[in-house]
Amino acid sequence: MFIKVEPAEFFMYRVILVFDLEAPNSEDQHVRDYMTECELEPKYQHIGDFEGSNCELMQFGGCYLGRHLGKISEIQRNQVEREIITAEIGLALDDEGDPVVVPDDVREETLAQLVQAFHQPEVFQPNEEGLLEAVLDAPSVRQAARELLAAAG
Incomplete structure (x- = not known):
């Protein structure tokens, strides 16, 4: 979802929510x-081309x-955080020096439980480029x- 805020007439503004259907x-x-x-x-409301989609x-x-x-921004940030932390947990589990073998049939549930446990506000911070990243203690994740x-x- 993309949020676009545009000025309108007389000190008003309009908000356009854009949902990519593809x-x-x-x-x-x-x-x-x-x-x-x-x-x-x-x-x-309409369906049409927006930036080629x-x-x-x-x-x-x-x-x-x-x-x-x-609230919409909070929903969006929460989902982005969940994607970032899921990727970081996956990297911690697959660490070459101390990998945790998670059987395929329980991997999704195990990742969900780990995300639930480690998804804390203090885990997230901007990196050098200003992008959000998760900083986790990999040994704690593996344990x-x-x-x-x-x-x-």
């Missing part, structure tokens, strides 16, 4: 669920959607994974 982002359904829960209806565009008045932008596997097996 390559949805992980937060798209969560944002749609939030909008349904809050009964948020776009002023205008087939997208659904929803336009809202800034005053109408404004107080919900914080937690081994404990989960031992308890399940």
Whole structure:
């Protein structure tokens, strides 16, 4: 999902939510669920080309959607954090010096439990390029994974 905020007439602004229909982002359904829960209806809605992709565009008045932008941003950040931490946990488990072998049939559930355990605000920080990264203690991740596997097996 992409959020575009544009100035409109007389100190107003409009917010356009752009959902890529060909390559949805992980937060798209969560944002749609939030909008349904809050009964948020776009002023205008259509499907068409946006930057070379087939997208659904929803336009809202800034005053109408404004107080919900914080929650939508929170949903988006949470999903990005989950993707980043899942990748970092995968790297920790696959460490060449001390790998944790997670059977394929329990890998997804094990990763989900590890993400739940290690997804803390202090784990995330900007890197040198200003992009968000997760900084984890890899030995702690591997130990937690081994404990989960031992308890399940």
